[in-house]
Amino acid sequence: MPVKLGPAGVPLSCKGRTIVEGMDDIISLGLETMEVQTVRMVAPNHFEQYWQAGVLANKTEFEMNIHGPYYSELLGNRVERGRSLAKIESTLQAARTINARHITLHAGHYGGMSPGSAANEQVANVFAGVVDRVAEIWHDDEDEFPVFPWIKDGTPSKIGIETSGRQELWGSLEEVLEVVNHVEGTIPVLNIAHIHARGHGKMRTSEDYGELFDQVRETIGTKEFYCHFSGVEHRTGNAMHYTQIKKSDLNFEPLAEFIVEDGGWLDITLISDSPLLEHDAMYMLQSIEKSRHRQLERKARENRRRALAAQTGTTPAALAAKEAQQAALRPNAQQAATKEAPKEDAKAEPEASTEAETAALPEEKPAKKAPKKKASKAKAEEKNDDVFDFEEDDDDLF
Secondary structure, three states: OOEEEEEEOOOOOOOOOOOOHHHHHHHHHOOOOEEEEEOOOOOHHHHHHHHHHHHHHHOOOEEEEEEOOOOOOOOOOOOHHHHHHHHHHHHHHHHHHHHHEEEEEEHHHHHHHHOOHHHHHHHHHHHHHHHHHHHHHHHHHHHHHHOOOHHHHHHOOOOEEEOOOOOEOOOOOOHHHHHEEEEEEEEEEEHHHHHHOOOOOOOHHHHHHHHHHHHHHHHHHOEEEEEOEEEEEEEEEEEEEEOOHHHHHOOOOOHHHHHOOOOOOOOOEEOOOOOOOOOHHHHHHHHHHHHHHHHHHHHHHHHHHHHHHHHHHOOOHHHHHHHHHHHHHHHHHHHHHHEEEEEEEHHHHHHHHHHHHHHHHOOOOOOOOOOOOOHHHHHHHHHHHHHHHHHHHHHHHH
C-alpha cells in the first residue's frame, strides 16, 4: 500500500522560494513528493533550478510531478487550441528537466460543443498528440543523457487528465475515464474536491471512496492513482474555491480509513491543493497513521478475544457481545454515581458548617478562679461557687 503525500508547490514554511529548497523542506517533514506549479507560464530563467531539482529527485528517488496551465481551450477553435498547446509544450519541456512522473493538464471549457461523444473524441485526439510529443521530447537527443541521466533508463512522464469542478468545464469523472481508456499513456487525475463539488457533496464515507476507486479500476484497469485533495467550498454542483480541510464538508478521515482498511492494493500519490499546502499534507499523513493505529488496536482485540474464547470454551462473537454489554452499562453506572454525589455532599454540609462555625468562635476563656473565702464560710458557699462558675462559662459560649 504505497502512499506518497506532498504539497502543490513550494511549502509555505520554506524560507527560500526555490524548488530545490522546497524539496529539502518537504523531505525533512517526512513527505515524499511535490507538484511543481506552472499554472500560468514556465519562465526560462527557472531552467537551472528545474535541472537541479531533477538531479536531486533522481538521486533521492523523490517523486516529482508538474501541473500545466489551468486555463486551456482544447475544445476551442484552431487558434485557441494552438495557443493552449504552446503553453503545454513549455510544461512538457519543464517536466523532462525536473524528471516529473506525472504531468497534470486540463481540457477547459466545452466551447461551442456540448457534452458527449463528439467532445470526448476531440479531447482524446488532442491528448494522443500530447503523448506522442512527450515521447519525442524524452528521447530527443542522446547527447543530453549526461545532463539528464534519468532519461536514458527512465520512461516518459505520464499525461494526467484532471477532473474539473464546474459544470461548464469538460472533465466529469465519466468523461475523463472514457478518454483515458482510449489514449494510451494517459492517466486520470482524481481531484477529490472537484468530484465532491460536482457531485453536490457526494464524497462523505469510506464506502464512497471504495466505489470511486473501484469504478476507476474496473474502467481502465489500474492500481496506480494520482489524486489531489483539499477542502472546497461549493454551490449548485460547482466548486467555488479551495479551503483548508478542517473548514470544509469534505473530510479526509473517510479516505484515510479506506486507504488503511481496504486500500492495500492501491499505489496512490496524494497532492495537497489546500491553501495550507504542507500543513494539510501533514494533517493527511497523521490521519492515515491514526487510522492505521486504530486498525492495529482492533486486530489486537480480536486476537485477544479469540485466545480467550479458546480458553473458556466460548466463541469470539459471544465475548464481543459481552464486552459491548459491559460498555453500555458503564455510562449508566457513571450517571448513577453522579446522582448520588450531591446527596453525600448535602449530608456532609452540616458537619462542615459546624466545624467552620466552631473554628470561627472565640477561644474559651479559662474560668475565673473564685475569690478565696474565709475558712468558716468555705463549706457553706462551695455549692454556690460551682453554679457560678458554670454560668460564667455559659455566658462566654453565647
